[in-house]
Amino acid sequence: MSVPVEDGFYQGLKVFDALQYSNWFGSPQNDAVSYRIDRTLLQQWRDGGLAGVHVTVTLWDDARTCVDRVTRWYRAFQESADLIQICLAGADLGRAKRASRTAVLLGFQNTSPFEDDIGLVEVFYRLGIRVAQLTYNIQNFVGSSCYEIVDGGLTRFGRAVVNEMNRLGMLIDLAHVGEKTSLDAIEHSSRPVAVTHANPLSFARHPRNKSETLLRAVARSGGVVGCSPYPPLMGRVDVTLEEWCQMVADLAAMIGAEHVGIGTDTSLGWTDADLLAMNVARWSRSENWGSNLPGQTGWCEPVAWYRSSNDFPTLCRGLRKVGLDEKEVAGILGHNWQRLLTTILG
């Protein structure tokens, strides 16, 4: 199904994937050279022609553990400089593309690394973190997740964190965040915000997907919503490329194509036990499969038309078939994220 990369239109784009969390570093048990990056995963970014990708540095950890996780990326930037570089500004996407590398935007899927300490926001900014999702799957000091019993909204500490992220130039991500906390954050933020990986609730009823109210509010902030081909977020496993691309086009019609992007939620190299651990972490003693569809344990088989970054040209082809023009497709595939990153990161 994949489009030849010789496709001149695709080759001219700065393609950006707004969320991936693969098992880049393995574990000390599996890897004789502890925590050295798996270059086959980086090669997929190159094969797919990705100028940039937002990678998840942590889902759950505290400050000290996250420092370890960041340093693994520093080592990777040093040892795999032929394939990747750090992304600290929107312009890094163009620089990386010209150097045939992928710019890696380091982000947190939780504000847990900030603990209850406002000073840690700048600490991690200086360490290279440029995105933070306000909550992962449980309530924290900042606000509530989309899975919490009651979402009380953005807390007083949450307001301070939003202010600090605004001041420093760190992108606020609302993908796993509860609706009230999200709306409060948009209201409180002086800068555009993002939903890096979620779909419209109207396409699939799922706690992780977003209401029209929220999607419009993100767009009004100047932000971008990253649509995902991750099966649980599509609501069923047999969604076709055409259906998914129509969903993207419908969202573009609703909030403006310049506010739509892609965030695949690509998660390669993990076992089912890893998925359980990602969701249960240390907070629960009950089985919890996170965003999985009802009754589904373990990873869902990916759809045939999107398995890894190699398939981005396929997404491009699909989007061009549902009536979006070249400018809109270019925006959705990466240029909208580039604009947002330039605005936020400078």
Place this chain on the structure above:
Amino acid sequence: MSVPVEDGFYQGLKVFDALQYSNWFGSPQNDAVSYRIDRTLLQQWRDGGLAGVHVTVTLWDDARTCVDRVTRWYRAFQESADLIQICLAGADLGRAKRASRTAVLLGFQNTSPFEDDIGLVEVFYRLGIRVAQLTYNIQNFVGSSCYEIVDGGLTRFGRAVVNEMNRLGMLIDLAHVGEKTSLDAIEHSSRPVAVTHANPLSFARHPRNKSETLLRAVARSGGVVGCSPYPPLMGRVDVTLEEWCQMVADLAAMIGAEHVGIGTDTSLGWTDADLLAMNVARWSRSENWGSNLPGQTGWCEPVAWYRSSNDFPTLCRGLRKVGLDEKEVAGILGHNWQRLLTTILG
């Protein structure tokens, strides 16, 4: 004003103060022998005839820091065994009294040491912690404080923490906790709960004080409410001993004298800068004086009739004057706490 300790009635009691947080350990800067306990504060407990006291080990810290804070108490139990011993069971109050010591019940004013890790509850139980207040002054993984913008109630992790505290035998304290989170916790807990240091809202309108609904719910659980002579919680600085004792008697009439105790919130040896640090911690960059009355910066001057544990006999005399009988006064001064501790700790 103080009653001679020769008072036979008072001498027969197992007096218990359900909350103190004094500067027992100083700081490395102030103390040539780093973090050695200030024995003058322990001597006040003995002079006041206290069989037991619930001490705050932490307001804010994470697991690692709290381990340090606990080990300072271990050292104190070893080096000041003539004055204090650890309290791990209700019966320890009687044992301590017979040995002319004070039993020290170690507690957290926050579940922050449990981080987002359910396994840490048992870790701290095994380290000797027997009380945990579900939140201090901001929202955490468990629920919301009485100062939060919106109190969304007990979270899913909060339910797991309550279950685990029930299982292990750790007392749930709701003193700084928001009303909805408190009511949820009482509903969810299979064991009695406590409010270690707060007054009825009907006596003084203050975010830290408790509604009739909550006070009755604590009593229905089999728990105890610790009344406090801390000026901010009395709403004004000129409350007399008689007024305060009448407040205690009124609460006893409302919820039953067997559910009323004392938790003084005694806080000795701190500077005004310490108080600010206790409230601002690391979460805010704004001045925040916590429970202080409007416009009041720094510590409030204590009332003349309660300055330290030395004045417990004065409280006893006051309580006997407002129409409570000897059994009721004995319960309020300590025996109700002893019953609750025996129930919870075994």
